[in-house]
Amino acid sequence: MSTETDTPPRPTNDEVDALLAACQVLVGISAQSVAAVSDVADLIQVRALVVVAGRGSVSLSELAAAMGIHLTRASRLCDRLVLKGLLHRVEDPDNRRQLILTLTPSGKRVTRTVIQRRRAALGPILTRMTRKLTAQQRTEFTALLRDFTAAAGQPADTDLWAMGWAT
Numbered sequence: 001m002s003t004e005t006d007t008p009p010r011p012t013n014d015e016v017d018a019l020l021a022a023c024q025v026l027v028g029i030s031a032q033s034v035a036a037v038s039d040v041a042d043l044i045q046v047r048a049l050v051v052v053a054g055r056g057s058v059s060l061s062e063l064a065a066a067m068g069i070h071l072t073r074a075s076r077l078c079d080r081l082v083l084k085g086l087l088h089r090v091e092d093p094d095n096r097r098q099l100i101l102t103l104t105p106s107g108k109r110v111t112r113t114v115i116q117r118r119r120a121a122l123g124p125i126l127t128r129m130t131r132k133l134t135a136q137q138r139t140e141f142t143a144l145l146r147d148f149t150a151a152a153g154q155p156a157d158t159d160l161w162a163m164g165w166a167t
Contacts, residue, residue, distance in 0.1 A: 025125070033117035037110050039084060046114060048077055049086060049103060053111040057102045059092065086110060 023096065034046050041156035042069075052058055058066070064074035065122045078101060081087035092098040103111065130138050 029118055029121040032121065033114045034085045037113050040106075041081075041084070041110055044077060045084075045086070046110065048074075048081060049107050049111050052101055052103050053086065060099045061100065063101060067106055081107070096139050134153070152165070 011158060026041045034043055037046060047067060048063060051063055055062070055066075060074055060078060061071060064071045064076070067074065069077075073092075078089055078099075082089050084106075085104055088102045088104055089099050130141075133141065
């Protein structure tokens with residue numbers, strides 16, 4: 001009989017290996033989606049754009065914290081994104097010492113392209129996989145993926161790169 005004090009079972013090597021294989025596929029899809037916009041923005045720039053897109057607007061310090069980079073590096077990164085026309089940077093009317101960052105229409109196009117590429121790559125994979133599943137199994141699969149995301153500490157609808165990874 002199970003109690004709340006029971007220790008959950010540790011993942012088996014087979015479970016970890018299956019997840020690692022799935023990660024390889026997802027990393028490949030992610031890399032290909034970023035490569036699709038490499039003429040406009042490099043990986044770190046896409047990462048910054050995705051963080052801003054996920055929040056709508058951020059301060060420079062929030063961006064630095066979300067990306068795990070020093071404030072000075074975030075400032076230089078934003079300078080490059082502003083020069084490329086991908087990011088708006090304005091003074092916060094409530095705190096003139098703080099900057100507010102938002103995406104320009106071009107910045108939105110870059111993030112939209114990355115997401116669309118990922119959806120286009122994932123769609124056929126999921127179609128092939130879910131053909132074998134019942135409607136109930138598909139529902140359970142979706143719930144398990146959401147549980148996995150939550151267990152990793154990534155809220156589903158907020159920071160898109162909280163773990164250094166864009167969705």
